[in-house]
Amino acid sequence: MNKTRKKIIINEILYWKKARLLPEQYCDYLLALYSEGEEIEVKTRDGKNTFLRMLPYLAIAIIVIGAICLTNFTQLPFKMQIAISAAAALLLLLFVYLFSSRKPLMQVSLIGASLMILAATVDSVEGFAPKNNTVLYSSLLANCLVWWGFGRKLSLLYFTIAGILGTVVICFFLARIAFKF
Known part of the structure; x- marks a missing residue:
C-alpha cells in the first residue's frame, strides 16, 4: 500500500x-x-487555540463577578443595582442564544443569567417592598418554578433539582408565615 x-x-x-x-x-x-508498528504522531492543540476557546468562559465570569461586585459592594442606588443585574442577565441570555450550538458554554451562560435574574429579583423586592417576606418568598418561588421549567424543557438535571428543592423550601417558609408556626 x-x-x-x-x-x-x-x-x-x-x-x-x-x-x-x-x-x-x-x-x-x-x-x-x-x-505496521511505527510511532504515530498525534497533533495536539496549541496554547493560543486553548486560550481562544476559554475566552467566552472568561467573559461570562467577568460579567457575573462584575455585576455581583457592583450590586453588593458599592453604595449604588437600588434602581441602579437592579439595572446592572438586569443588563448582565440580558447580556448572558444573549450568550445563551449565540452559543446554543455549544452545549457547555450555553449551560454556563444560562446559569449566570439565572443568578443575575435572581439577584435582580431580590434587589427589586428589597427596594420596592422592604421587610415583606411574603413578597420576597413569592418572587423566589416564581424563580424556582422558572428554573424547574427550564430544567424540564432543556433536560438539565441540575436546573430541575434546583427548582424542585427551592420550591419545597420556599413553600415550607410560606406555610410557616401563613400558619405562624
Whole structure:
C-alpha cells in the first residue's frame, strides 16, 4: 500500500478514535495494523487555540463577578443595582442564544443569567417592598418554578433539582408565615 493511502487511513482511524465512532481498542488495533508498528504522531492543540476557546468562559465570569461586585459592594442606588443585574442577565441570555450550538458554554451562560435574574429579583423586592417576606418568598418561588421549567424543557438535571428543592423550601417558609408556626 502506498504511503499517501496509508496516511489517509491512519488519519481517518484517529478521527474515529477521537469522535468515538468505534471503540478505542478497535481503533488501537487498526492503528497498529496500518502503521505496521511505527510511532504515530498525534497533533495536539496549541496554547493560543486553548486560550481562544476559554475566552467566552472568561467573559461570562467577568460579567457575573462584575455585576455581583457592583450590586453588593458599592453604595449604588437600588434602581441602579437592579439595572446592572438586569443588563448582565440580558447580556448572558444573549450568550445563551449565540452559543446554543455549544452545549457547555450555553449551560454556563444560562446559569449566570439565572443568578443575575435572581439577584435582580431580590434587589427589586428589597427596594420596592422592604421587610415583606411574603413578597420576597413569592418572587423566589416564581424563580424556582422558572428554573424547574427550564430544567424540564432543556433536560438539565441540575436546573430541575434546583427548582424542585427551592420550591419545597420556599413553600415550607410560606406555610410557616401563613400558619405562624
